[in-house]
Amino acid sequence: MNGVRLELQDKIVLDGLDLELATGEIHGLLGANGSGKSSLAYAVMGCEGYRPGAGEIVFEGRRIDDLPIHERARLGITLAWQEPARFEGLAIRDYLRIGERGADVNDCLRRVGLDPDDYADRTVDKTLSGGERKRVELAAVLAMQPKLAILDEPTAGIDMLSMDALITVIEALKAAGSTVLLITHQAEVAAHADRASQLCGGRIVCEGDTTRVLEHYRKRICRRCDGKTCHV
Amino acid sequence: MSDFKPLFDLFTTAGWAPPPIPEAAHLVAYGHQLASLRSLPGVRVEAAASDAGIDARIVIAAGVRVDQPIHLCFGLYQQFGVQNVRLALTLEPGAQVTLWAHRLFATPLAARHAMQGEFQLMEGASLRHQEAHYHGVSGEIEVIPHARIRLEKGARYLADFSLIQGRVGRLDIDYSVDVGEAAVAELTSRVYGFGSDAIRLRERLELNGAGARGLVKTRVAVRDEARAEVFGIMEGNAAGARGHVDCMEIVRDRAEVSAVPEVRVRHPQAKVTHEAAIGSVDSKQLETLMARGLATDEAVDLIVRGMLT
Numbered sequence: 410m411n412g413v414r415l416e417l418q419d420k421i422v423l424d425g426l427d428l429e430l431a432t433g434e435i436h437g438l439l440g441a442n443g444s445g446k447s448s449l450a451y452a453v454m455g456c457e458g459y460r461p462g463a464g465e466i467v468f469e470g471r472r473i474d475d476l477p478i479h480e481r482a483r484l485g486i487t488l489a490w491q492e493p494a495r496f497e498g499l500a501i502r503d504y505l506r507i508g509e510r511g512a513d514v515n516d517c518l519r520r521v522g523l524d525p526d527d528y529a530d531r532t533v534d535k536t537l538s539g540g541e542r543k544r545v546e547l548a549a550v551l552a553m554q555p556k557l558a559i560l561d562e563p564t565a566g567i568d569m570l571s572m573d574a575l576i577t578v579i580e581a582l583k584a585a586g587s588t589v590l591l592i593t594h595q596a597e598v599a600a601h602a603d604r605a606s607q608l609c610g611g612r613i614v615c616e617g618d619t620t621r622v623l624e625h626y627r628k629r630i631c632r633r634c635d636g637k638t639c640h641v
Numbered sequence: 642m643s644d645f646k647p648l649f650d651l652f653t654t655a656g657w658a659p660p661p662i663p664e665a666a667h668l669v670a671y672g673h674q675l676a677s678l679r680s681l682p683g684v685r686v687e688a689a690a691s692d693a694g695i696d697a698r699i700v701i702a703a704g705v706r707v708d709q710p711i712h713l714c715f716g717l718y719q720q721f722g723v724q725n726v727r728l729a730l731t732l733e734p735g736a737q738v739t740l741w742a743h744r745l746f747a748t749p750l751a752a753r754h755a756m757q758g759e760f761q762l763m764e765g766a767s768l769r770h771q772e773a774h775y776h777g778v779s780g781e782i783e784v785i786p787h788a789r790i791r792l793e794k795g796a797r798y799l800a801d802f803s804l805i806q807g808r809v810g811r812l813d814i815d816y817s818v819d820v821g822e823a824a825v826a827e828l829t830s831r832v833y834g835f836g837s838d839a840i841r842l843r844e845r846l847e848l849n850g851a852g853a854r855g856l857v858k859t860r861v862a863v864r865d866e867a868r869a870e871v872f873g874i875m876e877g878n879a880a881g882a883r884g885h886v887d888c889m890e891i892v893r894d895r896a897e898v899s900a901v902p903e904v905r906v907r908h909p910q911a912k913v914t915h916e917a918a919i920g921s922v923d924s925k926q927l928e929t930l931m932a933r934g935l936a937t938d939e940a941v942d943l944i945v946r947g948m949l950t
Contacts, residue, residue, distance in 0.1 A: 454928070456928050457928065477931070478928055478931035478932055479934055479935055479937070479940075482931060482932050482934040483934050486932075487933065493929065494923065494926040494929045496947050497889075497947050497948045498946070498948055498949070498950030499943065499947040499950075507930060507933040507943075508932075508933030508934045549933065553933060
């Protein structure tokens, strides 16, 4: 992302943001609530209303700013929403098959801790708990075998045991060759990243080695706000 | 009197696999002609045909549990015609049965089907009523199923109406259920309209007995210039009665839907709730599927089909 500027309802959400991900890395994106993390994810995915007013988004050497979501997905980009949508009448097995590229959907369910015998025929609707729905979303990302997986707060709202399992899944994505943009406000989750960036007020204020970025984040060191709006 | 060929041809036209109707208890009529009927021990199927219509009566004897569904197949295989059906259905105490009702109209150019049903479920009886319609692709048909249903103590009535293939034409459903003590009624309707289709669903549950339970669930999708009016009515009239009205409608193009969930409580210990969602396809659902690689139209179709499944 080069100089990306995004305004929503007259508010600058991304302010000339620069961010580069290396192929195959897990990149942690840290930031307080309202710092622009999810907006960045939606801009990369191409969601309605999140088209940058300036700057460019480049994927594998190609500008993708003008591409609709599904064309970005077909290039290998996908997004797991923080609060995934629910669907009446759509079986989990069929949901996972939508973007599947040769992966065994049952195996994807097992990897996120869901027994296919119990879950594959259930529907992706409100009968799933929040934690179950998030696991299904991660299983769908696994099935897609994306080149770039954007995971927006994948561990929010789930218990500690499940969190360990999901960290394993994120590492499995990397092992399979995916680049992972791991969006979180939890330092302990970001600690699993190869590199990290800290976002404040729509700008990257610190990036590079995960340990160093986490230290800045924990100590509220921020060149933009002097720690006034960055919090752990 | 058994002539199943036109019926099975209609099934083929609709893209459905014909169920094993000849072996089951059944009633088959084309227009105002009886094609076949069959009773089984504990299941009495009677019908008479006249120029005015089909007059049918089905009685399930007390305590009889019928494992194989009873089939009620009405339709027209001509392009023009009228079919009037009067159906009296009685489940005696403790009877349990599944009713598969098929309404099949292949190539109507000017056709009308009207049903007037009177169902009585006596104490502890249970009826699962699945009704699937296929109205062809012309839209030149009028279908008017009306029914009054009475559930006695502890009875269960689970109805599922679907019209999701082909055109609707003009549909006017009016079902009213009197739910007695500790009885349960669930009405689910799923309709997909397009072109100039006109849909009117009126489903009313009166929870009149203590501890009665009820659900009215409608799922309607319309596009082009189709119109739909949905009335889900729930009355809590007795202690411990619990009811819920759940309407979800998806509207596209120049289509239009009005949904009127009406809830009324006449007893301080009754509780009735409702939820209604009308609008275009949910943008988050749409973007989620597009983020898996589906184009907009593919994603919309999947969402609509899922809602109507």
